[in-house]
Amino acid sequence: xxxxxxxxxxxxxxHAVVPFDDPLAIEIDAVGKxxxxxxxxxxxxxxxxxxxxxxxxxxxxxxxxCGKTTLLRMVAGLEDTTTGHIHLHGRGLDGLGFVFQRxxxxxxxxxxxxxxxxxxxxxxxPKQYRDRALALLATxxxxxxxxxxxxxxxxxxxxxxxxxxxxxDDPELLLMDEPFGALDALTRDELNVELQTLWHRSxxxxxxxxxxxxxxxxxxxxxxxISDKPGRIVEVLDIDFPRPRGLDIREEPAFGHYSRHLxxxxxxxxxxxxx
Amino acid sequence: xxxxxxxxxxxxLAALLALWEAVVVxxxxxxxxxxxxxxxxxxxxxxxxxxxxxxxxTLSNTLAAFVLSVVFGVGMAIAIVSSRFLEKTxxxxxxxxxxxxxxxxxxxxxxxxGTGNASKIAMGVMISIFAIVIDxxxxxxxxxxxxxxxGRSMRGSxxxxxxxxxxxxxxxxxxxxxxxxxxLSLVGAIVGEFVAAQNGLGFVILSAQGMFxxxxxxxxxxxxxxxxxxxxxxxxxLERALIPWHExxxxxxxxxxxxxxxxx
Ligand SMILES: Nc1ncnc2c1ncn2[C@@H]1O[C@H](COP(=O)(O)OP(=O)(O)OP(=O)(O)O)[C@@H](O)[C@H]1O
Ligand SMILES: [Mg+2]
Numbered sequence: 159x160x161x162x163x164x165x166x167x168x169x170x171x172x173h174a175v176v177p178f179d180d181p182l183a184i185e186i187d188a189v190g191k192x193x194x195x196x197x198x199x200x201x202x203x204x205x206x207x208x209x210x211x212x213x214x215x216x217x218x219x220x221x222x223x224c225g226k227t228t229l230l231r232m233v234a235g236l237e238d239t240t241t242g243h244i245h246l247h248g249r250g251l252d253g254l255g256f257v258f259q260r261x262x263x264x265x266x267x268x269x270x271x272x273x274x275x276x277x278x279x280x281x282x283x284p285k286q287y288r289d290r291a292l293a294l295l296a297t298x299x300x301x302x303x304x305x306x307x308x309x310x311x312x313x314x315x316x317x318x319x320x321x322x323x324x325x326x327d328d329p330e331l332l333l334m335d336e337p338f339g340a341l342d343a344l345t346r347d348e349l350n351v352e353l354q355t356l357w358h359r360s361x362x363x364x365x366x367x368x369x370x371x372x373x374x375x376x377x378x379x380x381x382x383x384i385s386d387k388p389g390r391i392v393e394v395l396d397i398d399f400p401r402p403r404g405l406d407i408r409e410e411p412a413f414g415h416y417s418r419h420l421x422x423x424x425x426x427x428x429x430x431x432x433x
Numbered sequence: 434x435x436x437x438x439x440x441x442x443x444x445x446l447a448a449l450l451a452l453w454e455a456v457v458v459x460x461x462x463x464x465x466x467x468x469x470x471x472x473x474x475x476x477x478x479x480x481x482x483x484x485x486x487x488x489x490x491t492l493s494n495t496l497a498a499f500v501l502s503v504v505f506g507v508g509m510a511i512a513i514v515s516s517r518f519l520e521k522t523x524x525x526x527x528x529x530x531x532x533x534x535x536x537x538x539x540x541x542x543x544x545x546x547g548t549g550n551a552s553k554i555a556m557g558v559m560i561s562i563f564a565i566v567i568d569x570x571x572x573x574x575x576x577x578x579x580x581x582x583x584g585r586s587m588r589g590s591x592x593x594x595x596x597x598x599x600x601x602x603x604x605x606x607x608x609x610x611x612x613x614x615x616x617l618s619l620v621g622a623i624v625g626e627f628v629a630a631q632n633g634l635g636f637v638i639l640s641a642q643g644m645f646x647x648x649x650x651x652x653x654x655x656x657x658x659x660x661x662x663x664x665x666x667x668x669x670x671l672e673r674a675l676i677p678w679h680e681x682x683x684x685x686x687x688x689x690x691x692x693x694x695x696x697x
Contacts (some may be wrong), residue, residue, distance in 0.1 A: 231582075234586055236582055255586075256582070258579060258582065259580055262580060262582075262583045264580075264601070265679070266601045266678045267612065268678075273586065276587045278597060279589035281593075307678055
């Protein structure tokens with residue numbers, strides 16, 4: 159709530175003149191998070207600062223437990239920050255779509271009804287969004303599955319439906335927490351390509367959490383590497399590949415350079431020792 | 434979708450009646466202790482209007498108690514999960530009340546509400562409402578952290594959260610509670626009729642007992658069994674209609690959430 163108010167105030171104060179040219183989507187300003195737990199306080203994030211530009215695709219890469227989910231949840235207003243501030247520009251919290259690691263589709267709804275859920279939640283008329291939902295489902299290869307129930311779909315199809323749900327209300331900001339983490343490599347590649355194509359068309363500001371270096375390099379404009387204990391940003395790497403990208407860019411030497419560099423950074427910060 | 438199983442169950446019931454008849458005939462059980470099935474059916478057939486009226490009386494009180502229990506039970510459960518204060522007060526009181534043998538309260542209801550239908554319905558509600566409240570609270574609380582995050586990320590009001598996520602998610606639990614509450618409502622209505630009544634199957638049993646008309650007692654019991662069984666199967670039909678999406682309805686092996694059966 160506070161974040162929304164802050165971002166609204168911020169937008170009014172600093173960007174009221176030409177809000178459309180606002181180059182920034184998210185300002186993460188010295189944000190830290192400490193959880194109180196039974197055996198003392200756990201500092202999940204030390205102090206993280208990051209400016210996300212409008213229309214940028216950013217991957218958050220880091221070892222397990224470094225605070226990626228925590229950071230994403232704070233951006234989404236699902237978790238309070240312990241220190242620092244997060245400012246969302248534009249529509250603020252009303253303009254974001256969240257894709258969770260587990261698809262969280264509701265069994266009592268059909269796929270179409272699941273996709274329309276955000277519309278119902280904000281008090282809109284689902285009927286008016288029916289065509290848009292069907293079109294979205296078709297883009298993700300789910301045409302003809304709109305009246306199926308979630309349990310009748312495979313894991314990859316379910317995650318596609320979850321992405322459609324996040325996109326139905328045309329969010330400005332897409333937050334994705336390891337959306338493909340539970341999928342097999344082939345399905346993952348496929349969804350990476352689909353997501354990349356979709357992103358290329360809509361240019362939604364996206365924060366994408368992943369454990370996979372190739373996934374991060376393939377999808378991102380910038381890869382942000384976070385180290386653990388406590389989580390902090392240790393590297394921000396620009397990825398210079400033209401878009402749209404195909405899976406064949408993975409064969410290019412530059413792709414190998416990026417990947418090796420990211421692996422080195424992770425290794426230097428102890429990401430592989432603990433596994 | 435599995436096939437409707439009623440025919441098999443009808444056969445089982447018929448076999449049970451046949452066994453009863455056989456035992457009574459083979460062991461020459463005196464009619465004053467256990468009459469044969471034929472005698473019981475003859476009794477019902479000789480006075481169909483009487484038994485129909487008495488059955489309808491008990492049935493209507495049972496259904497009234499059931500409906501009130503569902504409405505107020507789900508309402509209270511929603512209140513309890515929506516408010517820390519009510520959870521600590523109302524829910525505590527309910528749990529404490531549930532541990533009172535509620536049958537012992539029947540005479541009180543007669544004093545308060547008289548010997549008419551009201552005291553029977555009140556008794557039915559008193560006995561059955563806990564099944565609904567407890568199971569509904571359980572179900573409403575079982576929203577996973579994932580679903581809560583989903584709801585919060587969509588920025589819906591508390592009401593949206595309740596109507597779109599909590600309630601549908603609790604439905605299997607609530608229906609499990611409703612099944613138990615249905616039989617308990619019948620128990621409540623009969624207990625009410627035992628304590629003070631001029632009609633109903635409970636009254637038939639009590640007055641027949643006074644005249645040592647065992648055939649009448651068994652006739653009433655048989656009708657109660659028929660009513661109870663029919664209501665149970667109606668609940669199964671309702672369950673299939675309301676939660677076709679639930680695991681218990683999708684394949685034969687999984688079970689619906691087990692109801693917490695409160696004490697009568
Ligand atoms: N609700 C919580 N209460 C206490 N500690 C928590 C809570 N959530 C996360 N943590 C701790 O904060 C740290 C960061 O957790 P987080 O889930 O953000 O990591 P992550 O980078 O998303 O890991 P993974 O890649 O495994 O999903 C961990 O040490 C974790 O134990
Ligand atoms: Mg995580």
